[in-house]
Amino acid sequence: xxxERYQYSNSNDYHDYEFYSEGPKGRISKMVTFSRxxxxxxxxxxxxxxxxxxxxGELDDSVSSNNQDREIVLATVANTIVEFCNHHGNHYIYAKxxxxxxxxxxxxxxxxxxxxxxxxxxxYGLKDNDWQEFEPNQNNYDAFLVKRR
Amino acid sequence: MSAIVNGSSIKKGFGAGTVSDDVxxxxxxxxxxxxxxxxxxTLQRVGLPGKKKK
Numbered sequence: 001x002x003x004e005r006y007q008y009s010n011s012n013d014y015h016d017y018e019f020y021s022e023g024p025k026g027r028i029s030k031m032v033t034f035s036r037x038x039x040x041x042x043x044x045x046x047x048x049x050x051x052x053x054x055x056x057g058e059l060d061d062s063v064s065s066n067n068q069d070r071e072i073v074l075a076t077v078a079n080t081i082v083e084f085c086n087h088h089g090n091h092y093i094y095a096k097x098x099x100x101x102x103x104x105x106x107x108x109x110x111x112x113x114x115x116x117x118x119x120x121x122x123x124y125g126l127k128d129n130d131w132q133e134f135e136p137n138q139n140n141y142d143a144f145l146v147k148r149r
Numbered sequence: 150m151s152a153i154v155n156g157s158s159i160k161k162g163f164g165a166g167t168v169s170d171d172v173x174x175x176x177x178x179x180x181x182x183x184x185x186x187x188x189x190x191t192l193q194r195v196g197l198p199g200k201k202k203k
Binding site for chain 1: 158159160161162163164165166167168169170171172173174175176178179180181184185187188189191192194195196197198199
């Protein structure tokens with residue numbers, strides 16, 4: 001991918017990635033965590049993404065930071081998926097927002113970066129309990145499944 | 150409330166991150182555990198692409 005993204009740090013096991021969103025609201029700590037779905041075969045990983053709370057130090061995606069850098073943030077998350085796959089293999093990665101509107105935001109992000117993302121990733125959207133090949137602007141999906149080609 | 154500090158670090162194109170002992174595991178954060186539980190239930194119900202559950 002040749003998109004603008006944030007520099008990030010990651011844990012020793014390449015499961016956790018931290019970076020800072022930068023914009024009008026200041027510099028906001030963001031976290032991406034990959035967790036294996038228990039007993040999944042083939043292995044499937046859940047992608048959890050959100051802000052790091054200054055109160056609890058924990059990941060939480062209930063906050064809407066509106067830092068006017070959505071595409072850079074999404075490109076950074078995509079970059080962490082590539083890095084995760086480099087170290088753990090090209091597994092399915094499941095992602096869903098904590099609310100329908102946040103899942104819709106993810107979809108808008110994928111759509112806006114589609115030309116780049118579709119080169120490197122297979123992307124599926126969950127619609128009516130069925131996985132469909134992701135089509136930009138076609139459906140409101142309930143969740144996403146991504147696999148590096 | 151999210152952490153807000155000052156600085157800048159935008160890069161162009163794919164690049165590896167920096168391994169840091171300061172990046173802790175969040176696998177056991179309540180939000181993450183909830184997301185994994187929800188994902189597990191969904192995937193048990195719908196399966197994978199091309200492998201629809203009977």
